[in-house]
Amino acid sequence: MDQNDDIDVPVHFLCPISLQLMRDPVTVTTGITYDRDNIEKWLFEFNNATCPVTKQSLLDQTLTPNHTLLRLIQSWSTLNSSHGDFVRNNIPAPKPFLHKTQIAKLLADATKFPHLRTRCLKTLISIAVDAQRNQTLLESSGAVVEFLTSVIKSSELYTTEREEALSALHHLRLTESNSVKDILAKDGEFVDSLVLQVMKNGSYQSRGYATMSLKSISEVSDPTRLIATRPELLTEIVRVLQDRISAQASKAALKLMIEICPWGRNRIKAVEAGAVHVLIELLLDETEKRSCELVMMVLCQLCGCADGRAEFLKHGAGLAAVSKKILRVSHLVSDRAVRILSAICRFSGTGRVVQEMLLVGAVSKLCLVLQVEGSLKMKEKTREILKLHSRVWRNSSCIPLHLLSSYPS
CATH class of the missing domain: 1.25.10.10 (Leucine-rich Repeat Variant)
Known part of the structure; x- marks a missing residue:
């Protein structure tokens, strides 16, 4: 079925990048709404730091769910359900909000049956991006944070599971949630895992997520922990800057260095990690x-x-x-x-x-x-x-x- 001939689709339901129907509308800081998959590819996979429509720089690359537009799309989907598979395949049906008992069961199943762990992680990510209320519910659940950190800390798990857990943790609005940051800042084993496992061996995306997590943790960390920063952490931060993973990851790495360097011998550690040369190269470009x-x-x-x-x-x-x-x-x-x-x-x-x-x-x-x-x-x-x-x-x-x-x- 050709959507232009048979279905009158409101223009604001289309993704500005690809002119396809939106499934998960999110708004960037310029006020333009995009489909999440498309804008995440634009920002993180293709390493663009501008709004595709306005061409303005996106200093803050936060993607805010557009719940009003999603409800309109879902209402339109219901009214046009008679058009058949095209509508059902392209528009997400309204999803009910979750309850704490559902999350508890999800975590219990993943803990009891290891083969369900990857599915659980993917479900947590979809829950977090689906609705603001769900996101808040996950943040308030210490069990969710504990489960995600246990996956990240485990050396026996496949890298893909660790990366899924990092992605889920990233979608819990770590930069805004002080309660989550406080929990993670006190977990030295978790921080070590981010540095020694993820930032050394992870994909570009997981290294970016780890850098953003560490930056958020540093904001609430006790000075004694900052003084005792491992040289390996500064080495990996410099490598993130050198690889230029994304504008968001680079800014997180720079802010992390600003938090760390004033303490103890951290300036020396950063210099020994090659930070000065990399910073000058960044400044030139x-x-x-x-x-x-x-x-x-x-x-x-x-x-x-x-x-x-x-x-x-x-x-x-x-x-x-x-x-x-x-x-x-x-x-x-x-x-x-x-x-x-x-x-x-x-x-x-x-x-x-x-x-x-x-x-x-x-x-x-x-x-x-x-x-x-x-x-x-x-x-x-x-x-x-x-x-x-x-x-x-x-x-x-x-x-x-x-x-x-x-x-x-």
Whole structure:
């Protein structure tokens, strides 16, 4: 049956990406609604970070179920059921809300009969994405979280089961549910499993989910746990950034580093994991504002230690990449760039470094900072940098004449 000839389908029931009928409508932050399968492929499989219709960047890639549209589709499905298989095959029938007893039975069966475990995990995922009320019900059930973490922690299970469990846990709105985060933050074995099993050996998608889970857990973790961060965790975070799994996973990895690096020797561990080189490479390619800010924040933290500055200067494009971002992205990026240059000039300002800053335009950018509107604190730090090496820079032909008037005396 041809849908255009025989069935009058409302246009808002169609998926904007493929013009197919929606089965699970979800709305992105731009306000456009898509079918879940299609938009998840667009975002995560094809690694696009924009809204297909508006072309706007999706800084937050949360997919919110559009329950109103789903009810309209289901009502339309009921009214048009006389059209036969086409309607029944393409439109999901209304599903009743679940009860705690149903979830308890589902978990009991999966625990008692291991061969039902994969089916149980898939069912939990479908329950979580089906309705907001179901999602809340799963979150409130400690038994569900306990079951999922036990699957993830078990070394005897197939990788596919572990990945299904991670996907289910991800759909429990871990980023929003403090109760779930608190449970997981206290489970050291679970965190170790995420690092040593999933992030080392998992698929791109499962590594992305694990990174997002670890980022959420770090937000409620006790400082003593953050101080004792395993070097393997930072190695795997850096690998997620290097592999550029998705925009969402990269941002989660950067936020995780921002949480971890201030504690103990974690900056050194991150530097030893190769973070500085990877961050500079990201900075060279990144154009999205929030991503640039996160990269610069982590880079600024790492340049606060001698090892970080040494690795920064080993990269041939480090000074140029940081200088280029000044006054081009946001105040936060400019501020962190000035701080990085300040740390380099104060503690690592060799003759070669001072000359390179002239050649790549860093000194000219610093002079420009003094001419434009900005925070007094950033301008004061800029003056300190320029005064520090004024004998080399003040009369250099590399500084445009119209900027020399800004050079502090």
